[in-house]
Amino acid sequence: MDRDDPWSVTDRDLHDRLAALRDADATAAVATVVDVEGSAYRRPGAKLVAPGDDDALGAITAGCLEGPVASLAADARESGTAAVETFDLMDGDEWGLGLGCNGVIDVLVEPLDDSFDPLLAALDDGESAAVLTAIASDDPDVPLGARTVVTADGEDAGDDRSGLPDGALADLRDAAAEARESGTSGVVTVERAAGDLRVFVDGVEPTPDLVLFGSQNDVHPVARVGADAGFRVTVASARGARADTDQFPNAHRVVGTHPTEIGDALDRPSRAHVVLMSHNLVDDQLALEHLLTETDVPYVGLMGPRERFEELREALADDGVTLTPDQLDRVSTPVGLDLGDGSPTGIALSIVSEALAVANDAEGGRLRDQSGPIHPRTDPTP
């Protein structure tokens, strides 16, 4: 299976590449979808990284603009300044029918400079951030590309660019908080005395964690599919004997743990999705009780049929532990989406798809059976 496709790279790998390029003080450009109209393949916030000396990484459309954006990226690398380009793919002549694209797409193309550092530091700490960037300005004092990054630590503009003016920032705080919370992105217009300012508010979340408690063969396909889907995958092995990255080449981390200490193996429990798949009732029970009562892990998937969970709850009750409705709501058992497929990879797809849906506040189920837009998250645009 060929995974060597820089276009379909995960956000995890994209963020890692941005950090590596900054560490190396390398010259690169970043293209970001900031606004779309019509049926665009990717949403605002989608990014492409174009290093000067290597292939571009990431997708901003289904393949229509990656070519045209390359020359804009070269301009940004050379000039060190940001630009916004509008691509109208609706009229069908230049980019339309032949390339199979439609919609109107605004793309911010900018140099990778120290204005990215507060974002990358936040992601490295497991925190989300909102990146506020001027994409159109009637105010001569606010250049296109002016940027302030809002993180848990406060606001930071970096040295390489202007920050946004304080008055505008005050008007943007709610949108920034919402974007940071929800991980969504959109354009906000701020009315100022000197003229309107259009600001792209980009909510960026750290890579979600998928933690697999077990060490049997069935951990492998879940680790593989989970890593492919963009999770950072940790295998937590109860028995220690197999706590070895050689055994789980698709995991980013392999740790030996005791079921009642699995929380210690989580850097950021509130963003972790844990699947209990030890195939051992006692170990799963100990880990479940620990995760529900001593951590704020939002998703605990439990392998096995409904009856197994009932057995486990009875054992907990015998120990005097009654799970609250809030705790039960964090448990997903039988784990996974209903794909009806009992093969190892089918089970892995079922589990990873559910964890991904939960990470994105989605429900699973067929989109055709739902009403409303496909992208259910709240847009921070007022």
Added chain:
Amino acid sequence: MDRDDPWSVTDRDLHDRLAALRDADATAAVATVVDVEGSAYRRPGAKLVAPGDDDALGAITAGCLEGPVASLAADARESGTAAVETFDLMDGDEWGLGLGCNGVIDVLVEPLDDSFDPLLAALDDGESAAVLTAIASDDPDVPLGARTVVTADGEDAGDDRSGLPDGALADLRDAAAEARESGTSGVVTVERAAGDLRVFVDGVEPTPDLVLFGSQNDVHPVARVGADAGFRVTVASARGARADTDQFPNAHRVVGTHPTEIGDALDRPSRAHVVLMSHNLVDDQLALEHLLTETDVPYVGLMGPRERFEELREALADDGVTLTPDQLDRVSTPVGLDLGDGSPTGIALSIVSEALAVANDAEGGRLRDQSGPIHPRTDPTP
């Protein structure tokens, strides 16, 4: 990403390996789960192939029995006879707690001989089959391993083994037809004058097809995830220019086609899952109309938002084509399960998960929100 995991191989690859071993007249054994009690990881029909001179391929448990079965497989290769072994993993001492297994599992271990050929021929023709095998017999005239394969072409026993007696076959026809139809497997007991006969009725379906109509970058991750999930993947490119397997290394076939001729690119339309992702409204419309009105393809996924499909239906109506409720029921748009993830791989997971659910008559929602058993298909056991 490491996909070199012979344990989590797909049924597609397992069937291909069985056919290759038979073609080479190689010595091999096959282990099949025939009955389970308790919370077993795999269902009846799960198989493992153990060639004499290579690693075993396939999974019959989460990893508990693959070791012990190896010596039974060696016995079967040497003796040329079938055996059924019951593994009681409930009491926890020998295989239990330490290895994290439970349940009682009956495994048929047998030599790969010409009794597999009618099944492999059926699968090669895109047809399902029911393999009927005696797994316990009070009748001295019916040895364990006696087998008759029921296919679209009739009943065939091969030369290397006894077939099942005609009287027993008469009693098994309904169960065989049901297993062939549903792809499920289970044990049926036939009462005979000479004593009871326990027969494993194994419904085996050919690899389902995933056909991707398009040639943009977003086809790649869908082809990759689809192949990983066990589909046979065909990329059907409308424009021909990119109809090249080098361009789509994860596809099993790449064909150039016109949207109104896409049906010709399908070997077996009734088992095909087609996703229209040309990003071109006219091409998608032509392909949709063709597939719904001139083929019996059961699943046509259409990329894009609901509004795009409405636009397409209006264009069809302008051409005098009104889709019937039955035809509309075959359309899935917006395509995919609700995973809330707009990344290329997230979209691919959403699409492939839905196609897999539809292939398995499942609904794609969270299993925890459903009642009833996880494996929803009808068991042929009366």
